[in-house]
Amino acid sequence: MYKVGITGGIGSGKTTACKVFEILGIPVFYADAVAKEIMCKDVLLVAGIKSAFGEESYFADGKLNNKHIAGIVFNNEEALAKLNALVHPAVFRAFDAWEETTPKTVPYTLKEAALLFESGSYKMCDATVLVTAPYEMKLKRVMQRDSVSAEQVKARMDKQFSDEEKSKLAGHFIVNDEQQSIIGQVLTLHQQFLKAAEALKL
Numbered sequence: 001m002y003k004v005g006i007t008g009g010i011g012s013g014k015t016t017a018c019k020v021f022e023i024l025g026i027p028v029f030y031a032d033a034v035a036k037e038i039m040c041k042d043v044l045l046v047a048g049i050k051s052a053f054g055e056e057s058y059f060a061d062g063k064l065n066n067k068h069i070a071g072i073v074f075n076n077e078e079a080l081a082k083l084n085a086l087v088h089p090a091v092f093r094a095f096d097a098w099e100e101t102t103p104k105t106v107p108y109t110l111k112e113a114a115l116l117f118e119s120g121s122y123k124m125c126d127a128t129v130l131v132t133a134p135y136e137m138k139l140k141r142v143m144q145r146d147s148v149s150a151e152q153v154k155a156r157m158d159k160q161f162s163d164e165e166k167s168k169l170a171g172h173f174i175v176n177d178e179q180q181s182i183i184g185q186v187l188t189l190h191q192q193f194l195k196a197a198e199a200l201k202l
């Protein structure tokens, strides 16, 4: 099936854009939410995390000890790479399983992932979309949405590729600067993806 990957920096509005695609009947796989879920449920992944970061990575009730993991991977690129090497393949497997369950009548699927380019998962997509917004706007949106400080948002932003780096890899763009209609841009892309998905079948 034709696969579209969608990404964007924190607060760019990628989830908001995905909600519009969903209204158009396109199923969306939310990779970041799935990653959180499978870190507690995927037996292989849980075993891998315990082996790499210790039994204390999980509480007795099976919940992930976020503080323990964050303490290890924070500012430790090697440990973060090790965690990603465990989580990313598990998310790819979850995506494949999810896609198997989507009705065959669906024209294409959408995969929303904050680290679409960083994780390399864009290589498995037929098309990619980068959602962008001005820096100050993203900062303000996330501060409001998550009730956090500018410093906390900036620390999260610093961990991602810049929009400039992502633009080099993206095939399509949505500019979510509250000047241009996000709905109009999604509708235009939707028409393009419908045509491309149809062409793939021929």
Ligand code: ATP
Residues within 6 Å of the ligand: 008, 009, 010, 011, 012, 013, 014, 015, 016, 017, 114, 141, 142, 145, 176, 177, 178, 182
């Ligand atoms: P994250 O990576 O942090 O999950 P995101 O890229 O998925 O962020 P959203 O959650 O879609 O971003 O948007 C961030 C916040 O900004 C949300 O509260 C959303 O309602 C708001 N927002 C997004 N786009 C717009 C817009 N065009 N106009 C007004 N508010 C917007």
